[in-house]
């Protein structure tokens with residue numbers, strides 16, 4: 001497998017730490033000069049060595065949504081040429097801005113990741129990312145362009161159309177979500193399409209999957225399966241890369257990584273528009289620095305679960321409390337409910353009141369549609385609403401479709 005930036009990817013630890021220190025000092029100067037909030041938090045703290053990092057203040061996801069939209073920007077808006085919106089705590093919006101240099105860096109880091117997965121200029125790379133993964137698609141396009149692979153970024157609304165694209169364009173690399181890859185593998189099986197008749201060499205998944213899932217997708221699509229570990233607020237893709245040993249190496253020339261009480265904390269060292277100092281990612285992670293056979297020196301990350309209970313539907317973050325908030329705008333406000341998540345949608349089971357329960361099927365169905373459209377318009381996610389019987393009362397017939 002090839003390495004795009006040999007010098008940076010294999011840098012010795014002392015050399016890397018010297019580079020990180022210089023970049024951190026420059027970052028602190030930029031933050032003091034351009035971001036009032038950070039200037040106030042930093043006071044007169046100085047950094048003489050990387051050990052001083054521990055004295056610097058954290059940045060939290062809550063601060064990102066409080067400063068929305070431009071409160072954490074370190075560059076004037078006229079120099080910010082790309083904005084990507086995201087979802088933060090409580091479902092409140094957050095934004096990432098990029099200058100021209102930021103986009104160039106993003107392309108470089110994503111290209112390193114693609115190169116590590118064996119992508120070359122001869123590849124046709126199909127990037128199928130929709131829903132909450134849409135911003136990631138631009139990162140993969142930037143990386144693919146740098147490698148000079150032919151990129152097709154399109155998120156087909158239907159997996160049948162995606163199969164047609166695979167046949168028409170004969171991509172050798174597919175970048176997609178684990179759920180989409182699974183749907184595609186199932187479609188091939190259902191249609192009795194021989195996966196070998198497609199030309200896929202590798203499937204690059206947007207998230208880590210376990211070994212069993214990796215093997216079954218690899219067999220179903222007749223391709224090598226590679227994964228990504230990204231943090232939307234930091235950079236996704238490009239924050240780290242998976243080497244041929246199956247390890248996630250942080251791209252440490254651009255990101256300082258720390259483990260704080262089991263949580264991954266990241267400082268963006270080079271970002272111009274919106275640098276983040278000691279950002280608490282709310283993702284559990286172990287950091288190790290073993291010698292890896294791939295030759296890369298970047299820290300090895302073992303990501304774990306979310307620490308803030310954040311869920312995801314169709315790659316769109318979903319926080320606790322958002323379901324109740326949506327329901328509060330409907331006639332079932334305040335009713336007890338349960339949720340069940342699938343990759344593409346959320347099933348919401350609402351316990352009906354005795355009065356609602358005695359209504360006509362027509363009314364119940366209309367209510368169901370009303371609540372479902374509320375989820376789509378408020379959160380941008382697909383919900384399937386089911387009604388359950390109120391306790392201690394057994395009606396003669398069950399009106400909901402169960």
Ligand SMILES: [Zn+2]
Nearest residue numbers: 243245292294
């Ligand atoms: Zn490695």
